[in-house]
Amino acid sequence: MNWDLLTQLLMNGLIIGALYGVVAMCFVLIYKSTQIVNFAQGEFLLIGAWVCWWFLTTWELPFVVGFLFTLAFMTVFGIVLQTVVLRPMIGEPIISVIMVTIGLSLFFQAAMKWIFGVNVQPFPKVFDVQTIEVFGMQIQTAYVMSLFISLFIMIGFAWFFKSSKHGLAMRATAFDQQVAQSLGISVKNVFAMAWAISAVVSAVAGIVIGIVNGVSDSLAFIGIKVFPAVILGGLDSIIGAIVGGVIIGLLENFAEYADGQWFQVGNMYTIAPFYVLVIILMIKPYGLFGTKDIERV
Amino acid sequence: MAGYNMMRCGEFRTTYEKDTTIFPTPMSRNFAILGVILCIIAPLQIGDFSFISPAILTLMIQIGYMSIGALGLNILVGFTGQISLGHAAFFGFGAFASAWMNNDFAIPVFFSIPLAGVLTMAIGMIFGLPAARIKGLYLAIATLASQFILEDFFSRADWFTGGAAGALANPFELFGYVLSGDRKYYYVVLAYMVVMYIIAANLMRSRDGRAFVAVRDHYLSAEVMGINLTWYRVLSFGISSFYAGIAGALFAHYLEYVSVESFNLLLSIQFIGMIIIGGLGSVMGSLMGTAFMVLLPEVMQEAAGLITSTSWGNIAAITEGINFLKEMVIGASIVLFLIFEPDGLAHRWRMIKAYWKLYPFSY
Numbered sequence: 199m200n201w202d203l204l205t206q207l208l209m210n211g212l213i214i215g216a217l218y219g220v221v222a223m224c225f226v227l228i229y230k231s232t233q234i235v236n237f238a239q240g241e242f243l244l245i246g247a248w249v250c251w252w253f254l255t256t257w258e259l260p261f262v263v264g265f266l267f268t269l270a271f272m273t274v275f276g277i278v279l280q281t282v283v284l285r286p287m288i289g290e291p292i293i294s295v296i297m298v299t300i301g302l303s304l305f306f307q308a309a310m311k312w313i314f315g316v317n318v319q320p321f322p323k324v325f326d327v328q329t330i331e332v333f334g335m336q337i338q339t340a341y342v343m344s345l346f347i348s349l350f351i352m353i354g355f356a357w358f359f360k361s362s363k364h365g366l367a368m369r370a371t372a373f374d375q376q377v378a379q380s381l382g383i384s385v386k387n388v389f390a391m392a393w394a395i396s397a398v399v400s401a402v403a404g405i406v407i408g409i410v411n412g413v414s415d416s417l418a419f420i421g422i423k424v425f426p427a428v429i430l431g432g433l434d435s436i437i438g439a440i441v442g443g444v445i446i447g448l449l450e451n452f453a454e455y456a457d458g459q460w461f462q463v464g465n466m467y468t469i470a471p472f473y474v475l476v477i478i479l480m481i482k483p484y485g486l487f488g489t490k491d492i493e494r495v
Numbered sequence: 496m497a498g499y500n501m502m503r504c505g506e507f508r509t510t511y512e513k514d515t516t517i518f519p520t521p522m523s524r525n526f527a528i529l530g531v532i533l534c535i536i537a538p539l540q541i542g543d544f545s546f547i548s549p550a551i552l553t554l555m556i557q558i559g560y561m562s563i564g565a566l567g568l569n570i571l572v573g574f575t576g577q578i579s580l581g582h583a584a585f586f587g588f589g590a591f592a593s594a595w596m597n598n599d600f601a602i603p604v605f606f607s608i609p610l611a612g613v614l615t616m617a618i619g620m621i622f623g624l625p626a627a628r629i630k631g632l633y634l635a636i637a638t639l640a641s642q643f644i645l646e647d648f649f650s651r652a653d654w655f656t657g658g659a660a661g662a663l664a665n666p667f668e669l670f671g672y673v674l675s676g677d678r679k680y681y682y683v684v685l686a687y688m689v690v691m692y693i694i695a696a697n698l699m700r701s702r703d704g705r706a707f708v709a710v711r712d713h714y715l716s717a718e719v720m721g722i723n724l725t726w727y728r729v730l731s732f733g734i735s736s737f738y739a740g741i742a743g744a745l746f747a748h749y750l751e752y753v754s755v756e757s758f759n760l761l762l763s764i765q766f767i768g769m770i771i772i773g774g775l776g777s778v779m780g781s782l783m784g785t786a787f788m789v790l791l792p793e794v795m796q797e798a799a800g801l802i803t804s805t806s807w808g809n810i811a812a813i814t815e816g817i818n819f820l821k822e823m824v825i826g827a828s829i830v831l832f833l834i835f836e837p838d839g840l841a842h843r844w845r846m847i848k849a850y851w852k853l854y855p856f857s858y
Contacts, residue, residue, distance in 0.1 A: 235632050286834050292631050293578050297771055298833050300580075300764055305826030312819035422760075425636050433632070469647045472640040476625065479637045483629045 200459065207451040213341045215447020216348035220403050221420055222427040222439035223355060224396040230372040230434050231392040234284060234295050238303035239400060240421015245306060246272055246401020247408035247417055248314050254322045261324050265405065269398050276397030277390045284393070285386075307418050318414040344406040351399055352440060359436070364391060372434075426471035430478055432488020441486065446471050515700045531689060538681050552677045554789060559684035560745040562785035563691050565769040566778065567738025570695060572767070573776035574704070575731035576711030577626055578635040581642035582766045585622075585736045587649060587758030589615040589743025591656045594664035594753055604667045604748055608687075612740040619736020620729050627725040630714070642763055649755045661754035664747040680749055687745060691738060696778050698734070707731055711776075761822075768829045774839025783840040791828065792821040 221239060228236045249271055253264035283302065287295050325339040332342070358365040370378040371388045379385050404417055427446040431438025453470035457463060484490045508514045518524035537546050537555070547555075568582045593611035596602045602610065622641040626634055649656045656662055666675035667683050674680055698704045706727050709717035718724050747753045765788055773784020799817050836843060 235635075283830060283834070290833075290837065293572060293576075293635075293775070294771075294833050294837060296578065296632070296635055297767060298830055300767070301826045301829030301833070303826070304761070304764055305823050305830065308819045308822030308826060312816040312823065422639070425639065429633070429636060463651065465647060465650070469643060472643045475640045476637060476644070479625050479629055479633060479640075483633050 204452075204455055207455045208448060209337065210341075211448035211451030212444065213337075213345050213447070214451070215444035216345055216440075217403050217407060217443070218420070218424060218427045218447050219440035219443025220348050220351050221400055222424045222431065222443045223352070223436055224400045224403075225424055225428055226431075226434060226436055226439045227355075228392055228396050229428075230436075231368050232280075232284070232389045234287070235292075235299065236396070237296065237299040238306060238421065239396075239424055240418035241303050241306040241310075242272070242276075242397045242400035243404030243407065243420055244310050244415060244417045245275065245404075246397070247404035247413045248310055250401070250405045251319060251321060251408065251413045252314070255319075261322075268401055268405065272397040272401040273394045276394035279397070280390050280393035285389070303418070303421070307415060311415055314413075316415065318412040318416075320412045321409045324409055338410055340406065340409040344403075344410070347402060347406060351402065355436065364388075368392065423471060426475040426478075428485075429475055429483075430485055432485030434489055435485070435487035438485055438487030446474070449474060517696050517700070531685075534685055535682075538678050540678070549677060552681060554793060556677060556681055556684050556749060558782075558786050558789045559681075559688045560742045560749065561766075561769070561789060562782045563688055563745065564739050564742035565766055565773070565785045566691060566695050566781040567735040567742065568766050569770045569773075569775065569777070569781045570698070570707070570738065571731050571735035573770055573774075573780075574699065574711060575707040575728065576714075577623075577728060577731060578631065579638040579732075579735065580635055580760070580763050580767070581622070581638040581640075581645065582735070582739055583758045583760070583762035584642045584645035584649075585615050585619050585739035586743040586746070586762065586766075587753075588618055588645060588736075589740030590664075590747035590753045590758075591649065591662055591743075592740065593744035594662040594747050595655055597665055598663070604665055605669055608667075608741060608744040608748070611744040612737045615740025615743070616733045616737040619739070620733040623729045623732025623736075626728040626732060639760075642760055646755075646758065649758065656753070656755055659755060661752060662747075664751050664753060666751055667748050675751070684745055684749070687741060691741065692778060692782070695738075699778070703727070703730070708776075764829075765825065768825060770839075771829060772832050772839055774841030777839065777841035779844075780839050780841030783844065787828075787840065788825070791824060795821055795824060 221243065224242070225236055225239050228234055228239075246268055250264055250268040253259050253267050254261060257264070259267070279302070283298060287298055325343075327339050329336045329338050330342060331337070359369055367378070367383045368388050368391065370381065370383055371385055375385055378388075403420075407417060407420065423446070424443075427442035428439055429442070430445060431440070431442030450467050450471055453466040457466035478485065513519075518527065534555075538552050539546065564582065564586050568579065571577050571579055589611045592614045593604070593607045596607040596610055596614075597604050622638070622645075625637040629637060650658065652658075666673050667680060668674065674683055699708075706717070706722045709720065709722055710724060710727050710731075714724055769784035769788045770781055771784070772787050773782065774780030796817065799820075832839065
């Protein structure tokens with residue numbers, strides 16, 4: 199047993215898992231309030247990271263300014279996307295809704311490749327200190343920042359849904375659209391807001407991963423990695439998304455460790471979460487915290 | 496979704512046979528036969544004269560095997576209402592299975608193609624097992640997982656796929672006569688296509704086909720009426736994979752080489768795009784959608800070529816990024832079809848036919 203490597207990997211798993219959790223939370227947010235499964239979640243990360251990269255390199259803005267511009271852009275982007283593409287899909291069968299988001303993901307992925315190329319582009323240096331030492335382990339500053347950002351976003355979400363007026367409106371809409379509408383909540387605005395928040399928060403996650411690994415279209419794959427996390431936690435549970443994200447993050451790093459130490463099959467890092475996904479779907483399709491669908495005729 | 500027909504005034508069907516017939520009028524049957532005959536004489540070459548250029552012939556072969564795969568997916572998605580995001584993996588499994596059986600067990604290609612279909616059917620039924628418990632969205636995600644798991648298997652199983660090097664497939668052979676090259680192989684694909692389409696059209700008139708549609712339309716009512724949901728869902732996966740396996744095998748013996756990378760998520764999405772553009776729950780729609788999906792990139796390539804040759808000159812963004820533009824257009828066309836024409840090309844075709852039947856009085 200190589201304990202140093204294991205702890206290092208598990209630490210990585212925790213940090214990347216927290217990021218998965220954040221993206222999964224955005225995914226759940228959209229699903230809960232608009233009943234749309236967003237297969238284009240990964241593209242939000244991708245677009246956010248590329249736009250921020252563009253602000254920082256081409257326009258040479260300071261990081262904070264570029265970051266805020268990116269968030270503003272993603273807000274508009276989320277709202278426009280919801281209004282133009284997703285609003286006509288309300289009430290359509292589930293396959294159509296799924297396919298629209300898949301079509302969008304294909305479109306944006308290709309568009310990003312077209313505009314920014316296929317090569318990995320490193321982010322301009324954001325931190326002066328590249329790694330810091332925590333409990334004797336070398337950890338990248340960006341990772342520490344990402345852990346804090348993830349925690350901050352999670353607390354922000356909790357506050358938003360517990361105490362703010364809009365958050366309450368969103369929960370009401372998620373519970374029952376018609377009742378919410380009859381109580382004077384603008385369901386349209388809630389939908390637009392859900393997409394905007396989801397786009398912005400995903401973009402933050404995208405930027406954080408971009409700072410560590412560089413920006414490339416592999417970021418979009420996070421959007422697919424999120425599915426195991428979401429299914430594990432339960433599709434409509436925000437807490438579940440976080441827990442699921444962390445578990446999947448830990449699991450894939452542990453799978454890599456186990457693979458490297460004992461099995462030597464390779465590629466376990468990518469594929470292990472999907473095996474877990476299938477197993478969960480077989481034994482507990484509604485996940486750890488999800489609501490069970492009760493069918494009535 | 497699909498399922499209803501436009502009937503002319505005064506056309507009454509008094510028996511079930513008439514209602515479920517594939518060709519409602521002799522005219523429509525004659526047109527179908529004419530279409531097949533045209534397809535048969537199209538690639539013929541008389542002296543130096545030929546009806547279609549080799550490039551078009553290649554595209555027609557491509558449309559042929561892809562449309563078999565799309566038809567399989569349409570049986571699963573359009574008729575049974577189950578969502579599969581892993582169709583390309585089954586397509587790939589069929590391709591490898593046929594090459595593997597031909598290379599390792601010396602089974603002639605003539606038999607290995609249908610056997611590959613059967614083997615893929617078995618795999619499809621195994622991966623369809625989650626469908627017994629879950630549906631809709633959860634099923635979509637489960638099939639997404641099966642796509643990745645199978646892709647991983649392809650890159651890992653050297654004995655089956657040849658690993659990173661890929662697998663070589665022998666050309667199609669019938670009674671010692673090798674059918675390789677576009678002009679000859681075309682007929683193999685055409686024969687398979689006609690047979691598979693007739694099977695599918697007839698399947699939908701049978702007991703099982705009606706059960707599929709019942710499961711799609713209201714699965715609880717279907718279960719109450721005595722339809723075994725689990726069995727029909729798994730069977731639908733099986734049939735769909737059978738079609739995918741045949742299509743994949745035809746693909747393998749056409750290219751005579753199968754590489755591991757070709758069966759990715761993008762291809763799965765393209766398959767779904769085909770049936771959405773063609774029309775969910777429509778047999779002929781699968782063909783139209785496939786033709787659309789295959790021809791679209793070619794048309795774009797031509798258009799880009801035209802732009803390059805004009806006085807606008809060479810726009811680097813278009814000529815160099817043409818592959819990305821193609822993907823973008825595929826994505827955009829899926830989205831636009833879903834928003835503006837959710838019933839697909841098959842529906843548009845019915846409307847056009849109805850329009851001309853009633854011309855000049857629109858009702």
